Amino acid sequence: MTGLSAKKGIEDKKDLLYDLAKKIWENPEIAYTEVKASKWTAEFLEEQGFEVERNYSGVPTAIKATWGSGKPVIGFLGEYDALPGMSQKISTSKEAIIADAPGQGCGHNLLGVAHVGAVLGMKKEMEEKNLKGTIIYYGCPAEEVLTGKGFMARGGAFKELDISMAWHPSTKNKVTTGISTGLNTVKFHFKGQTAHAGGDPHNGRSALDALELMNVGAQYLREHVTDDVRIHYITLEGGVAPNIVPDKASSWYFVRALSREAVEDTYKRLLKIADGAAMMTETEVEVELLGGCYNTLQNKVLANLIHETMQEVELPNWTETELKFAEALNKLSANYDKMVNSGDIPEGMHIHNEIDPIADEDEFGSTDVGDVQHIAPGIMFYTATNNIGAAGHSWQITASSGSTIGEKGMLYAAKIMAVAGIKALENPSIIEAAKTEFVKVMNGKTYKCPMTEDIPIPQP
Numbered sequence: 001m002t003g004l005s006a007k008k009g010i011e012d013k014k015d016l017l018y019d020l021a022k023k024i025w026e027n028p029e030i031a032y033t034e035v036k037a038s039k040w041t042a043e044f045l046e047e048q049g050f051e052v053e054r055n056y057s058g059v060p061t062a063i064k065a066t067w068g069s070g071k072p073v074i075g076f077l078g079e080y081d082a083l084p085g086m087s088q089k090i091s092t093s094k095e096a097i098i099a100d101a102p103g104q105g106c107g108h109n110l111l112g113v114a115h116v117g118a119v120l121g122m123k124k125e126m127e128e129k130n131l132k133g134t135i136i137y138y139g140c141p142a143e144e145v146l147t148g149k150g151f152m153a154r155g156g157a158f159k160e161l162d163i164s165m166a167w168h169p170s171t172k173n174k175v176t177t178g179i180s181t182g183l184n185t186v187k188f189h190f191k192g193q194t195a196h197a198g199g200d201p202h203n204g205r206s207a208l209d210a211l212e213l214m215n216v217g218a219q220y221l222r223e224h225v226t227d228d229v230r231i232h233y234i235t236l237e238g239g240v241a242p243n244i245v246p247d248k249a250s251s252w253y254f255v256r257a258l259s260r261e262a263v264e265d266t267y268k269r270l271l272k273i274a275d276g277a278a279m280m281t282e283t284e285v286e287v288e289l290l291g292g293c294y295n296t297l298q299n300k301v302l303a304n305l306i307h308e309t310m311q312e313v314e315l316p317n318w319t320e321t322e323l324k325f326a327e328a329l330n331k332l333s334a335n336y337d338k339m340v341n342s343g344d345i346p347e348g349m350h351i352h353n354e355i356d357p358i359a360d361e362d363e364f365g366s367t368d369v370g371d372v373q374h375i376a377p378g379i380m381f382y383t384a385t386n387n388i389g390a391a392g393h394s395w396q397i398t399a400s401s402g403s404t405i406g407e408k409g410m411l412y413a414a415k416i417m418a419v420a421g422i423k424a425l426e427n428p429s430i431i432e433a434a435k436t437e438f439v440k441v442m443n444g445k446t447y448k449c450p451m452t453e454d455i456p457i458p459q460p
Contacts (some may be wrong), residue, residue: 001014002419002422002423002426003125003129003211003309003313003415003422003423004125005121005125005129005417005419006121006124006125006415006419006421006422007120007313007415007418007419008122008124008395009118009120009121009124009125009418010118010120010121010411010414010415010418011309011411013117013120014411016044017074017113017117017120017410017411017414018407019286020041020044020112020113020116021026021112021277021406021407022107022109022402022407023030023036023040024036024037024040024080024108024113025103025104025109025402026082026111026403028082028083028087028101028102028104028109028152029080029081029102030081030082030083030084030102030142030144031081031143031144031145031148031458032060032061032070032081032140032142032145032148032457032458032459033111033432034059034061034081034142034460035060035061035107035460036172037061037080037081037112037139038054038061038062038063038080038139038141038151040115041063041078041080041112041113041139041307042054042065042139043054043062044079044116045065045116045119045137045177047051047318048123048232049067049123050065050066050067050119050123050137051065051066051067052064052066053066053345054066056138056139056152056157057151057152057153057154057155057156057157057163058112058151058155058282058457059144059148059152059155059457060349060457060459060460061139061141061143061149061165062138062139062140062148062151062152062157063138063139063251064136064137064138064139064157065119065136065137065139066124066134066135066136066137066207067078067106067119067134067135068126068132068133068134068135069132069133069134069137069212070132070133070134070161071132071133071134071162071373072133072162072424072425072428072431073133073134073135073136073159073160073161073162073163073164074122074133074134074136074163074164074165074421074425075135075137075138075158075160075163075164075372075376076115076118076119076135076136076137076138076142076164076165076166076417077115077138077140077149077165077166077369077372077378078110078111078112078114078115078116078138078139079108079111079112079114079139079141079142079143079148080097080108080109080111080139081108081142081143081144081148082102082104082105082106082108082109082144083102083103083104083106083144083393084089084100084102084106084203085100085101085102085103085384086102086103086393086394086395086398087099087101087102087107087398088103088104088105088395088397088398088399089399090163090329090371090397090399090402090403091399092217092247092325092332093332094395095410096197096395097123098180099248102220102401103395103396103398104395104397104398105394105397105398105401106169106320106392106397106400107145107168107169107385107386107397107400107401108143108144108169109402109406110169110385110401110406110407110409111168111169111267111410111412111452112139114167114411114413114414114417115137115165115167116137117410117411117414117415117418118413118414118415118418118421119135119136119137119280119305119419120342121414121415121417121418121419122135122289122418122422122425124422125418125422126422126425129322130333131189131422131425131426132425133363133419134158134160134441136161138152138312140152140158140160140368142334142368142458143367143368145149145290146177146183146185146291146292146293146366146368147185147290147291147292147293147368147451148294148368149155149293149365149368149369149371149372149416150291150368150371150449150450151395151451151457152292152448153243153290153375153447153449153451154189154370154451154453155277155448157254157361158371158372158375158376159375159376160437161372161375162376162377162431163264163299163308163376163377163378163421163424163431163434163435164371164372164377164378164379164381165302165304165360165378165379165417165421166369166372166375166379166380166381167380167381167382167383167413167416167417168367168381168382169296169380169382169383169385169386169397169401169410170383170384170385170386171352171381171384171386171387171388171389171407172352172356172382172383172384172388173310173315173354173355173356173383173384173412174355174356174358174359174381174382175298175303175306175307175310175358175379175380175381175382176289176298176303176359176361177270177298177303177358177359177360177361178359178361178362178363179258179259179295179296179297179298179301179362179363179445180295180362180363180364180365180367180369180370181228181230181255181256181257181258181295181363181364181365181366182258182259182262182263182292182293182294182295182366182370183255183262183263183292183293183366183383184254184255184261184263184289184291184450185252185254185286185291185292185323185357186252186253186254186255186267186268186270186287186288186289186290186327187236187250187252187253187287187290188211188250188251188274188285188286188287188288189248189249189285189286189288190207190208190210190211190248190249190250190253190278190283190284190285190286191207191247191248191275191283191284191285191286191288192204192205192206192207192210192212192245192246192247192248192249192281192282192283192284193205193208193245193283194244194245194246194247195244195245196243196245196301197242197243197244197245197451198243199388203293203372204245204247205245205247205281205283206245206246206249206283206301207239207246207247207248207249207281208239208246208249209281209283210217210278210281210283210285211235211238211248211249211274211277213277213280213281214251214273214274214276215233215251217273217276217277218231218233218253218270218358220413221266221270221273223299224371225257225262225266225269226257226262226346228254228257228258228259228262228362228364229255229256229257229262229266230254230256230257230364231253231254231255231256231266231270231328231403232253232254232256233251233252233253234251234252234256235249235250235251236250236251236252236427237249237250242386251347253270253457255267255270256364256366257295258295258362259295259450260294260295260374260448260450263292263295267325268439271287274287280304287450288453289455290455291369291429291450291451291452291455292370292450292451293366293371293450294366294370294371294374294447295365295366295370295374296369296370296373296374296376297370297374297375298340298373298378298379298380298436298439299378299434299437300314300355300437301378301430301433301434301437302377302420302430303379303381304358304425305379305420305423305424305430306371306379306416307355307381309338309416309420310355310416310418310424311418313352313357313412313415313416313419314412315355315412316352316384316408316409316411316412317406317408318351319404320407321353322403322404322405322408323350323352325403325405326350326351326386326387326388326400326405327386327387327390328386328390328397329350329386329390329396329400330387330388333387333389333390333391334391334395335390335391336388336389339388339389345388345443346407349388350388350389351384351386351387351405352384352388352454353384354435356369360417361366367393367404371447371449371450374442374447375433375447376438377403377434377437378439381413381416383402383409383410383412383413383416384409385401385405385406385408385409385410386399386400386406386409387400387405389447404459430457457458
């Protein structure tokens with residue numbers, strides 16, 4: 001029966017997988033500094049018989065681990081970066097291990113290791129059945145800043161793929177065919193002329209005035225963009241004292257939309273607003289484009305494959321201790337009561353133990369998985385790894401990601417990907433149908449990497 005050996009292979013290695021996920025949780029590293037996580041993952045996969053390339057595509061903490069030969073080529077998109085300021089004990093109250101230190105507030109310690117488990121499971125069944133094909137684990141850094149996979153793609157990654165699979169920790173077991181937004185991330189640095197704000201303000205040219213005028217222009221732009229566009233920003237620098245005309249001011253903007261075209265159009269208009277603000281204030285503006293990512297492009301053929309497989313793989317069995325832990329977290333969650341009152345979940349469900357129907361719903365967060373999905377057919381799905389009321393990028397996710405709740409949800413995801421991968425190998429029509437859909441949806445468009453050659457790759 002398809003997938004039995006793959007699941008057993010993962011089950012046999014579960015203690016090693018748990019240990020790796022826990023080590024990464026205990027040593028959180030933010031974007032582009034994932035030195036330990038990438039090293040441990042690379043070493044583990046080498047021990048399991050994979051050929052591993054480090055510093056892959058010129059990105060220091062990226063890895064590519066390959067096993068098998070020939071076609072088809074199936075890729076698994078692992079990540080391991082943490083979030084700044086998300087340090088948290090495995091506790092039902094907010095309690096940092098180290099104040100203001102990083103933590104796995106998005107569960108990427110689980111994310112990276114689930115994909116490791118998936119390729120181990122596939123390898124076992126492929127060996128037993130002598131199945132042809134190549135499986136690739138990509139260790140992808142810096143998803144939290146949405147540029148890691150873009151840099152990898154710029155260096156030639158992912159072109160070899162026939163299909164890709166990606167999983168993300170979540171509050172629910174689900175797969176969607178909706179879109180997550182694409183994004184551009186950019187900093188604006190205004191330069192003016194300092195002066196005494198009281199004694200000779202006429203000699204000053206305020207960089208802060210320029211920044212604030214740009215912000216006002218961005219507010220008016222919101223009225224004249226499509227409904228899917230999101231523009232948000234922070235001020236990085238705005239002067240040193242009220243009686244000194246600021247000669248330096250900087251802001252950091254995100255532009256999001258449900259298509260790459262809308263991102264680029266809105267970004268171009270934002271550049272004009274920055275130029276206009278500089279002109280009005282007789283200052284100068286320097287644009288520092290940090291990069292961007294594509295919207296996701298969920299392949300419906302692969303969505304059906306994953307959803308079908310989710311129903312065939314055994315759901316985690318939550319213990320009374322795990323349920324009480326989740327219940328205590330939900331009591332502190334603003335989301336939980338809303339979900340119960342809206343009928344989204346039944347009262348008393350504290351960890352998701354169902355499989356949602358395939359939903360065609362858009363999401364306004366972003367992920368650089370979209371870049372890979374514009375190179376080859378791909379799918380991303382979710383399984384429950386934390387209490388059902390946990391907010392995204394929260395201390396509750398850090399706590400759950402270091403617990404047995406996270407570990408069980410991770411193992412469930414690994415088995416789903418491994419079994420789905422074996423199905424695709426044994427039934428080539430699945431991959432052909434996914435490719436046919438991909439060509440139709442792309443409609444002649446090709447991937448244009450947002451990480452242009454002039455954007456340097458950050459170093460650890």
